[in-house]
Amino acid sequence: MSSDNAAPMKPLVLICSQDPEFYLTYGHILEADVFTKELADGVEDALKLAVEREPKAVVLDCQPASATGSTIFAQLKGDPRTGGVLVIALIAPGAENQHFDLLKAGIDDSFVRPIAPAKLLDCLRTKLALAKPGSNGIANGRLLRCGSLEMNVDARRVRGNGHDIHLGPVQYKLLQHLLETPGKVFTRKELKDAAWDERIHVGERTIDVHISRIRRELERTSAGSVIRTIRSEGYSLEEAHAEPEPDGK
Template identity: 60%
Template sequence: MTPLVLICSQDAEFCLIYSHILKTDGFASELAGDLEEALTMAGERRAQAVMLDCQPASTAAPTICTGLKRESQIGDLPVIALIAPGAGSQQLDLLKAGIDASFVRPIAPAKLLDCLRAKTVLARPERYERKSGRSLCCGDVEMSVDTYRVRCNGQEVRLGPIEFNLLRHLLENPSKVYSRAELIGAVWPDNIHVGERTVDVHISRLRRTLETSSPHRIIRTIRSAGYSLEEQGD
């Protein structure tokens, strides 16, 4: 399940820019023009976060945040405000409305994505836990595909959507060495251009997260070939 982020904005350019940023890190996004649409889509589509466009001449963002937080079925849905220059006066209203995080634009995409990774279902898989489902395992690493749980050396770890999908692909066939091109084709959307260096960055992030919980090497780097999982924990 690809994490879905609702973008609440009346600005088409804002939506296009942030939809693209979200796609590069494995998030899906949809536009919700007002509170009614946001409430409907959050419930029906099981959205996992909402991004609010805060413009100086509009007071809609705090109202939308208040409405979302008051809805018992989705009240714990993370809501993130992106505040335009000149709209800083809305900060107090957003805090009163229960905003989870807010950033004044321009914001570095990596900072926004880090925030979303920390607050989506991949960080809080218990929201959609099921009693049964497909599991993958190699050495110290265990993954429950249906519930988005990952454990390493018995400890639950938090992964962003790209890292989760990379690990899932590697776990499907631990003995195989996957080239960077194969990983790009398996993990990133077809309409997103991704360079091999981007794969290296995400693999490095995944390796660092897993090996924080394990004394063993988890991911092998095969020079000029690609990456694979260690089948043994030695």
């Protein structure tokens, strides 16, 4: 059977908590929307699942008597394989001091609980460039195209061959930079400057990992575009061309 009619994969969110009630509550909120969820109950488990399952976002449970949330965040952001994943901290009453520590450490977003479910979902959709429920995914705005790959910059939505492409914040910035000038070869330094704050140290391996993940999404959706590696120089986004058929075919 053709995969064209297959339902699109739901973005995976990793919930990092040792509190079953927290996991059940926020897991239900996520699955009632457009997401699916998975539990990580410790630092090692969180890093292992983040590498193996490649979630689009991580929700951290930060409790007053525990530094687990901050430790998981440091591990995720310090590993080049997971450094680009969106991380949101939900801070329990009494643990407000963690709010400022996480902000200084570069957390993508953090909220002191209780938080309205709609606020968390809006944050996830906005930062992951997802369309809001009930919309048809079409919005006016500046469009960038290469092959059948299309990015609506204002709506922060990416589609390949008619299928949604879900990217983390860093990967979205990298792809946008490549899409601004298809065919241009960008050095790793140029891509680093486009996607990361200048105060953050990022090695070449980290950039390669994120480019590899974007490539997988382009291949998964047959987006009609490819990211080519130009040895000793960098990367270029180009329209994919079908290989010519052998003579006699």
